[in-house]
Amino acid sequence: MIERIPAAGASFVMRARHPDVTPARHPEPVEGCRHPSAAPFDPSTELRMLKMRLRLAYMLQQTTFLIAIVVLLIASSAAFSASNSECLMCHSARGLSKTGKEGRQVSLHVNQTQFRDSVHGGRLCVDCHIDMAEQKFPHKTAAEPVMCSRCHQMGNSEGAPQASPIDEYQDSVHGKAAAAGDFDAPRCKDCHGYHDVRSHKDPKSRTFRANIPKTCAACHSDSRITTKHNIPVKQPLKLYEKSIHGRAVTGQGLLSAAVCIDCHGFHGIKAAKDPSSTINRPHIPETCGQCHKKVLEDYKISIHGEARQAGIKDAPVCTDCHGEHTIQPASSPDSSVYPTHVVATCSKCHEDARIEKTYGLPANRLSTYIGSYHGIANKYGETTVANCATCHGAHDILPSSNPRSLVNKKNLPQTCGKCHPGASVNFAKGSVHVTPSPEKDKGVYWVRVFYTTFIIGLISSFAGYIGLDLISRWRRRGRQEH
Numbered sequence: 339m340i341e342r343i344p345a346a347g348a349s350f351v352m353r354a355r356h357p358d359v360t361p362a363r364h365p366e367p368v369e370g371c372r373h374p375s376a377a378p379f380d381p382s383t384e385l386r387m388l389k390m391r392l393r394l395a396y397m398l399q400q401t402t403f404l405i406a407i408v409v410l411l412i413a414s415s416a417a418f419s420a421s422n423s424e425c426l427m428c429h430s431a432r433g434l435s436k437t438g439k440e441g442r443q444v445s446l447h448v449n450q451t452q453f454r455d456s457v458h459g460g461r462l463c464v465d466c467h468i469d470m471a472e473q474k475f476p477h478k479t480a481a482e483p484v485m486c487s488r489c490h491q492m493g494n495s496e497g498a499p500q501a502s503p504i505d506e507y508q509d510s511v512h513g514k515a516a517a518a519g520d521f522d523a524p525r526c527k528d529c530h531g532y533h534d535v536r537s538h539k540d541p542k543s544r545t546f547r548a549n550i551p552k553t554c555a556a557c558h559s560d561s562r563i564t565t566k567h568n569i570p571v572k573q574p575l576k577l578y579e580k581s582i583h584g585r586a587v588t589g590q591g592l593l594s595a596a597v598c599i600d601c602h603g604f605h606g607i608k609a610a611k612d613p614s615s616t617i618n619r620p621h622i623p624e625t626c627g628q629c630h631k632k633v634l635e636d637y638k639i640s641i642h643g644e645a646r647q648a649g650i651k652d653a654p655v656c657t658d659c660h661g662e663h664t665i666q667p668a669s670s671p672d673s674s675v676y677p678t679h680v681v682a683t684c685s686k687c688h689e690d691a692r693i694e695k696t697y698g699l700p701a702n703r704l705s706t707y708i709g710s711y712h713g714i715a716n717k718y719g720e721t722t723v724a725n726c727a728t729c730h731g732a733h734d735i736l737p738s739s740n741p742r743s744l745v746n747k748k749n750l751p752q753t754c755g756k757c758h759p760g761a762s763v764n765f766a767k768g769s770v771h772v773t774p775s776p777e778k779d780k781g782v783y784w785v786r787v788f789y790t791t792f793i794i795g796l797i798s799s800f801a802g803y804i805g806l807d808l809i810s811r812w813r814r815r816g817r818q819e820h
């Protein structure tokens with residue numbers, strides 16, 4: 339059944355809709371019919387044609403629209419990737435290279451996959467190589483260096499994040515050297531890479547915690563650089579790898595242990611002698627204390643911590659007792675605070691005449707300890723006897739006059755009692771660091787005098803006896819020979 343017909347054929351409509359009037363039996367052909375003579379006018383064919391034409395026109399209109407869109411899309415994407423693919427036309431070739439300084443071949447190959455997987459994978463080559471945007475290829479001039487900070491700075495319109503304000507790098511030992519034209523100093527790309535930049539959270543990134551020691555060591559294990567620049571520590575990685583922190587990070591994957599940047603910072607790295615450096619002596623306790631919070635609390639209220647606060651340069655900080663790149667657990671025989679090594683560690687200062695004199699510290703701490711039962715046993719490798727730190731504490735050391743001090747008279751029974759169960763007040767009464775004198779420590783003095791005389795006497799009489807015996811044997815032999 340015909341449903342839609344143009345208005346011009348209104349009469350036909352009537353007829354067509356007339357069930358008993360067939361086109362073949364049409365009474366009078368209408369004027370304007372295309373085939374008046376040959377073919378009798380067939381309204382149904384005409385209608386079908388019209389319908390088809392209309393459909394065609396409709397389809398054509400639709401397709402043109404679609405084609406336009408597709409063409410536009412293709413055109414735009416071609417424009418988008420054209421510059422990257424244009425660049426890659428040459429630069430994806432593995433063999434592409436140029437002759438650099440000293441005649442060395444420098445590869446100009448760009449690894450497409452690596453670039454696509456990087457944080458900048460969606461960007462245009464010319465977003466970074468801005469000088470290349472207007473170039474005719476092949477290039478004539480050398481490329482300008484890429485400025486990462488064009489985007490990675492406060493308030494940039496590119497949405498480029500930053501870990502710290504850019505001037506932190508500019509103010510660092512690295513940034514200053516780079517600004518002075520030092521080729522050895524790290525630029526952004528030396529720590530981050532460039533076509534393969536990844537977020538520090540990505541385990542494949544050079545700035546991922548576990549990979550940082552190697553990233554820094556690219557230069558800091560290079561003896562040409564460390565010698566030329568007079569860097570005080572020549573092989574930090576070698577030392578660090580063996581430390582508790584290094585073994586924890588690289589061996590056990592314990593990412594909470596310290597890596598280079600936790601102690602040194604990353605964009606703001608400064609030399610130890612710079613007063614604003616994280617590793618400048620007075621700042622070291624806070625640097626370590628980021629992670630060792632309880633230790634820092636104890637240290638701060640100790641005599642050493644207070645001395646540091648007061649600006650006393652000789653006051654010990656964490657690294658005086660533990661080292662920095664060589665830190666070991668206290669239970670390791672390699673540690674500077676292992677029971678048999680603590681004595682030497684404290685004595686660096688407490689046996690130093692200048693320090694003793696400057697701060698009015700009592701002398702002979704070491705000699706009196708070495709002469710004691712504890713000291714002798716400690717010297718022979720006995721770890722269970724008392725050492726400086728088991729009596730005085732490690733981080734909470736206070737003068738004996740302080741009621742909170744472990745060696746305050748009141749607390750001694752408890753301190754000695756850790757190892758001498760049931761130690762009475764009497765047991766702990768005699769002073770520990772004794773250079774006995776006849777007035778102060780009468781008992782100890784006379785006992786020592788007695789023992790010394792007795793032992794010397796005993797040894798002399800033994801020697802005398804053996805001597806006399808030898809002489810008499812020699813004489814007897816002489817007599818027998820004659």
Ligand code: HEC
Nearest residue numbers: 421424425427428436446463464467470475476477480481
């Ligand atoms: C027709 C091939 C070709 C095209 C296309 C091309 N390059 Fe190069 N490109 C080279 C060659 C060859 C060199 C080495 C020039 C030389 O010897 O100094 C080069 C060098 C470079 C360098 C290093 C220059 C230097 O000083 O070390 C950069 C960066 C570079 N191209 C980026 C691009 C970018 C970005 C594009 C796209 C916008 C691009 N190239 C397109 C062939 C090409």
Ligand code: HEC
Nearest residue numbers: 425426429445446448458461462463466482483484527532
């Ligand atoms: C995130 C910024 C960035 C993007 C994006 C980028 N590059 Fe680079 N490109 C660099 C840096 C940085 C260098 C090292 C030289 C320098 O410091 O200027 C470099 C170096 C090059 C070199 C010299 C050879 C080399 O490896 O040292 C070529 C060639 C090059 N880029 C081509 C490209 C091409 C092609 C693209 C796009 C596929 C691209 N770059 C995208 C930052 C970028």
Ligand code: HEC
Nearest residue numbers: 457465466486489496497498499526527530532535536537
């Ligand atoms: C054209 C602007 C631009 C330039 C130039 C540029 N970046 Fe980026 N960078 C960005 C943007 C935008 C992002 C964020 C990308 C994202 O998160 O998808 C980014 C992300 C990063 C990230 C990861 C940040 C994160 O938190 O995940 C690092 C690292 C980075 N860029 C370093 C660099 C280095 C190094 C250079 C120079 C070799 C450089 N960028 C050059 C725009 C830029």
Ligand code: HEC
Nearest residue numbers: 486487490499500501507524525526529537538539545604
């Ligand atoms: C001495 C090495 C070093 C240099 C030089 C350096 N960075 Fe970084 N940067 C790092 C490290 C390491 C981190 C990761 C810090 C962290 O773990 O939070 C980082 C973080 C970043 C981040 C945050 C990205 C992220 O992964 O969250 C951006 C962006 C960044 N740096 C950009 C730059 C730019 C731009 C420059 C040059 C002006 C630069 N860096 C120079 C070592 C460096």
Ligand code: HEC
Nearest residue numbers: 511515522523524528553554557567569598602608609610
């Ligand atoms: C591209 C090479 C390079 C990389 C990578 C590098 N450094 Fe350096 N670093 C240097 C140079 C060169 C100096 C000496 C600068 C100068 O002469 O003032 C230096 C100086 C230092 C200093 C101060 C030493 C002094 O002279 O007192 C410290 C600390 C330091 N770097 C730590 C790091 C750490 C931590 C990292 C990794 C996050 C790192 N560096 C990555 C080359 C590098």
Ligand code: HEC
Nearest residue numbers: 551554558570571574575578596597598601609610617662
């Ligand atoms: C646990 C903290 C810590 C870690 C981890 C650490 N360092 Fe250090 N580093 C220090 C301290 C503290 C000093 C200062 C020593 C001094 O004053 O003599 C120092 C000194 C340095 C110096 C000499 C700086 C100067 O100005 O004297 C360099 C270079 C250095 N470290 C590089 C590294 C590198 C590279 C790593 C990673 C492999 C690393 N450090 C890991 C704490 C650390």
Ligand code: HEC
Nearest residue numbers: 623626627630633634637654655656659668675680727732
């Ligand atoms: C005067 C020397 C001295 C100073 C200063 C010092 N330590 Fe210690 N530290 C020791 C001794 C001795 C031990 C081992 C005895 C013990 O376990 O109490 C020790 C043990 C430790 C331990 C392992 C046991 C524990 O208590 O967790 C850590 C961690 C530690 N120190 C971190 C630090 C940090 C961080 C600082 C700086 C804030 C610091 N130390 C300052 C001497 C010192």
Ligand code: HEC
Nearest residue numbers: 582586594595596600625626629656660665666667668669
């Ligand atoms: C980023 C956090 C962090 C920083 C910063 C840090 N440490 Fe640690 N440190 C750790 C972790 C985590 C461990 C435990 C590693 C393990 O158990 O394997 C550790 C272990 C130690 C130990 C051994 C503890 C023991 O069991 O006897 C000592 C000592 C120590 N650190 C001293 C220091 C000193 C000194 C500094 C500063 C120069 C410092 N640490 C900086 C995280 C840190």
Ligand code: HEC
Nearest residue numbers: 641645652653654658683684687697726727730735736737
């Ligand atoms: C880097 C040098 C240094 C090291 C190492 C050191 N000390 Fe001290 N110590 C000092 C200085 C300096 C003072 C004086 C502080 C003051 O008078 O303010 C002091 C004070 C003391 C006092 C208080 C003395 C008094 O008469 O008030 C005791 C106790 C003490 N130290 C014990 C130790 C023990 C135990 C160790 C080893 C675990 C140790 N020290 C390691 C430098 C050091």
Ligand code: HEC
Nearest residue numbers: 681684688703704707724725726729737738745769770771
């Ligand atoms: C058996 C426990 C014990 C050992 C081990 C020990 N001390 Fe003491 N130390 C004391 C007592 C108790 C006092 C306070 C009374 C005195 O002077 O005899 C003291 C006093 C001191 C003082 C004087 C400041 C004050 O608090 O009165 C210093 C400094 C000191 N010791 C350092 C050391 C050093 C360094 C070592 C290791 C070589 C060491 N001590 C080993 C128990 C000990």
Ligand code: HEC
Nearest residue numbers: 711722723724725728729750753754756757758765766770
């Ligand atoms: C870290 C453990 C420890 C601490 C703390 C300690 N001692 Fe000892 N001391 C020993 C050991 C182990 C011996 C070896 C003999 C033994 O097992 O009794 C010993 C032996 C002695 C001896 C000689 C042998 C004897 O038994 O008569 C005297 C005296 C002594 N200690 C006094 C003290 C006094 C006083 C203090 C406190 C100021 C003290 N000790 C703190 C572990 C300790």
